[in-house]
Amino acid sequence: MTTAELVLTRLTVGGMTCAACANRIERKLNRIDGVQATVNLATATASVTHPPSLPASDLVATIVAMGYSARPPQADGPASAGDHSDDVLRRRLVVAGLLTTPVLIVSMVPAWQFTGWQWVVAVLAGPVVGWAGWPFHRAALRNARHGSATMDTLVSLGALVSYLWSGWALVATPAGGPEVRMSFAFLGGHDHALYFEVGAALVTFLLTGRWLEARARSRAGSALRGIAELAARDVAVLDTSGHDHRVPLADLRVGDRFVVRPGEKVATDGVVEAGVSAIDAALLTGESIPVEVGPGSGVTGATVNTGGRLVVRATRVGEDTRLAQIGRLVAQAQAGKARVQRLADEVAGVFVPFVLVLALATFAGWLALAPAATAVGVAVAVLIVACPCALGLATPTALLVGTGRGAQLGVLIRGAAALESARRIDTVVFDKTGTLTTGRMRVSDVHPVDGVSRDEVLRAASAVETYAEHPVAQAVVIAAGQHGGAAVPTVADFRVVPGRGASGVVDGTRIVVGNTLHLADAGVSVDTPTGVTDTVVHVARDGRWLGWIGVSDSLRDTAVPAVARLRALGLRPVLLTGDTPAAAEAIAKQIGSIEVIAGVTPEVKAATIRRLRDAGHTVAMIGDGVNDAAALSEADLGIAVATGSDIAIEASDVTLVRANAGTVDLTAAVDALALARATLRTIKVNLFWAFAYNILMIPLAGIGLVNPMLAAAAMACSSLLVVLNSLRLSRWRPTMQAPSTSTEAIGAAC
Structure with missing residues (x-):
């Protein structure tokens, strides 16, 4: 069966919590004969190519049978589902935080334990472990039905076992006595200890990380929604x-x-x-x-x-339509991007089953040597100490601090994919208009005929163009004022021919301003300049050609230093534009050494990025327009300027908002690469210490040297270590200090 005979179906998939979920659904769909599926965790969608004989309802049924939800995308796009998920997680997190705080304080501070405190703690921790922790329990059940385990499995087991064991101890052992106070013991102490705070803290810590990740994922679909809203x-x-x-x-x-x-x-x-x-x-x-x-x-x-x-x-x-095609390009490019969070999930695929087996073996071994209460306590300690709280926080906390520091420096970094790819960037591709240039038209030169002055040409043109709204006309009027032109006289018989030019009578003489066709219609013969990169505006008075005005865009003040700094870092700069080769070469000459690829469509822009990547390059794309959205998403690292379109910004991984002399500072792109690399290094250090904590503490818990209380404290300390290490990013500074930025300047740039 040829590709032309296949049908493309897009589905919105709900219930995915990590890359492992997306991979599992993708593998299941691809096992169906004739089906090729790509599941995008970021946008919560599945793009499935299948034979027409296979109805979409069968695809939906396959996904639903795995424990997930699936439906055709709604008009508001995939992001809406993500927004709803964010709201649900936020509500669970708020409730969990409010209830867990008193549970932790009372349980960990013996002096604050009042008569009957155990029952109060049990009541407060119940909704946290049960209701707030339901996403973890649901994912664990779904994984269990398919014979797999993830970090959700450990979190669910750790929280439930801690709470249920404590509940049993509360009613069946002296631990529930009114005068009992639970003191902290580094060794032993398993018989009558209560661990309600352990389950509550696990759920609250992990919900924090899950909510941060969900926010990032839900925003990924807004680029596609924005493209649809243009229509x-x-x-x-x-x-x-x-x-x-x-x-x-x-x-x-x-x-x-x-x-x-x-x-x-x-x-x-x-x-x-x-x-x-x-x-x-x-x-x-x-x-x-x-x-x-x-x-x-x-x-x-x-x-x-x-x-x-x-x-x-x-x-x-x-x-x-062309707009829909661009939207599909953005979706396809986003679907192929890797995410640093995959690392933790892939490791957990091996780590979690190992911990489960180890906890069961620990229970069996201790049961043969000690009372059942002790055996359960040691096994619970192993489960708790192995719960990957620090692992779950390693990425989102570094992202939170790194992106916050970036915002202070006028660099907005979104998503772990930017961090993952930044360290390998070797090629930086620039769009021209609105990126290297300001996007605002200006008069670049005036070419009068013999016997006519420059000011005469500008005054004649501006007298008529004052009444026009075209951007080129406004540039001419501004230039006339800068050249000391006289006050604009009254224009009679003003006429505009859309797409060609304007004319009017000034002081008894008729002035015609516009392109070659417009002046030809007025009976004026002109010499068309060749090899000119500017937009040409001809000017005539009473049938006599006075000359022409070149109107062009202006280069950003920071374009040259930004490209120079990138070259100094050993990166290859490339100018990729839909403008004419002559206009692109003119800009390139002002910048210096930069490769030029001109006259390309949005589709070819994205294809050019793919070609560079296929050649082994790791590419960063800097752009501002909707036409850049597909290329920004196709690149390993998409960087958008804040003065560009919302679609380009949403499709990018990094947005530059730092202002310099009223325009976006392109040197911030260099800082963005450096900050992204620093944040990625921090994430890797966090992951190292998270695993090191488990490697050290699991054996100690297994031989009975760590009770669940100490396990919970150690888990909290490992999380604190990860957070403190991430906070170091708040003091990060670029190696070459960029111009200072005020809040007002950033706001103006946005």
């Missing part, structure tokens, strides 16, 4: 009588003719049949200059009509 909601369709009426976008069909008024979004991809205008495609192309369109011109959905009324014939709708 128009309804469209003015023309009927056979020539009248238009608005219908939902979903009712639009290929071949339908629809109206796009000035300021409206183009509803879908199509061809202009009537009207001329300028289309602002910056959201999709990243280029700030509006594109002139007329009959026969192609237009893309979600772009904005800045000029006259257009009649467009739809050529592609729904999932076939």
Whole structure:
């Protein structure tokens, strides 16, 4: 069966808690004949290619039979499910924290233990272990049904055994007596000890880490939701009588003719049949200059009509549009990214079964040598001391502190994937417009004909352009003021031809400003410059050509030092843009040594990133537009500037918000790479100490030298060590100190 004969189905999957869950579902689906599945933990989705004879309901049934939930994605996208999961976890965490605090204080401080304190602690710890810890118990049951075990299994067993053992001791041993006070003992003390605080603390600590991870995962789907939100909601369709009426976008069909008024979004991809205008495609192309369109011109959905009324014939709708294609590219690129959290889950796949077997062996061995209460106490100590609390906190705490420090430095780092790949980056790819350049138009040069001054050309052009709203016109007006032009006179008979130019009568003379076609319509002959990288604006007065004005984007002040610092680090800078080769080369000459790849579409941008990666390079992509979203997601590390589109920012791993002279400071990209590497190093140190704690404490607990109380304290100390090590990141500084940033500057950049 060929690929063309297969069907692609996307499902929203619920109940996944770690990479092991996603891998298990993926393996199960791929065992079905003819099925190729990719399960994305970040967006909680499964993309399944399957034969048409296999209904999607069978795929859903397969996933549900594994203990997870599955359904077709809703209109609000996968992120919504993640947001709901975040809310549920947050409620569980808040309740657990409020109840666990008094349980810990009373249980660990004998002087505060009042008459009947054991029963109060039991009542408070019950909801924490049962209700707040239900996600761990549910995952453990699901894993048990399929003959597997994860960290959830240890957490569930540790919490339940601690609580149930304590409950039994409370009613069946002297530990429940009204005058009993539980003192801390490093050795022994298993017979009458209560461990309610152990179960409650386990659940609370692990819920904290789980909530932080869930927040990061839920945000990953917002890039796709943002792309969908760019599309128009309804469209003015023309009927056979020539009248238009608005219908939902979903009712639009290929071949339908629809109206796009000035300021409206183009509803879908199509061809202009009537009207001329300028289309602002910056959201999709990243280029700030509006594109002139007329009959026969192609237009893309979600772009904005800045000029006259257009009649467009739809050529592609729904999932076939360019916007939908970009969304699929982002989803596919995100699905293939690794995450550092996988390390802990993969190790746990071996570590957890080993601990379970060890705890049972410990119980059996002690049961032959000592009373049952002692045997249970030692086995509980092994389970508790092996509970991977520090392992669960190793990644999210470092992420929290590292990203917080990054925010102080104007660098927003999202997700562990950024940290994992940053240390291997060898190639940094830049978009041009809005990234290396400011995205704001300016007059770069004025070329008057013989006998005409530069100021004369600017004054004539600005007199007319003052009344126009086009970005190029605004750049000309600003330049005229900077060159000391006189006050703008009144313009009579002002006319605008959308997509071409404007004209008007100033002091009795007619001035025409615009492109070559506009001046030709006015009967003015001009010499078209060759090899020019700027947008050309011709100016004529009373039928005489006065010259032309070059309008271009401006390079960011920090672009040159940023590229220089990257080269000094041994990284390869590349300029990747949809602009013309001439315009790209002009920017490259200002920057210095940088490789140029120009004239590419968003799809080719993503393909170029893939080609670089296939060649063995680890690639960071820095961009700002929707057209960069797929490339940002395809790169090993996506870096977006905060002045760019929300879609690019959501699709990226890192966002630069540090301001320098009112614009985003590109040198922050260098700091982002360094900070990401430092955070990853911290995570690895955390993981080392988390495992070292288990390697040291499990044998001691197994031979009876550590009771469950000490095990709980040791577990808390290991978690504290991880947190303190992560806090070291709060003092991290770049090796080359960047310009200081105030809160106001960051806010302005955002």
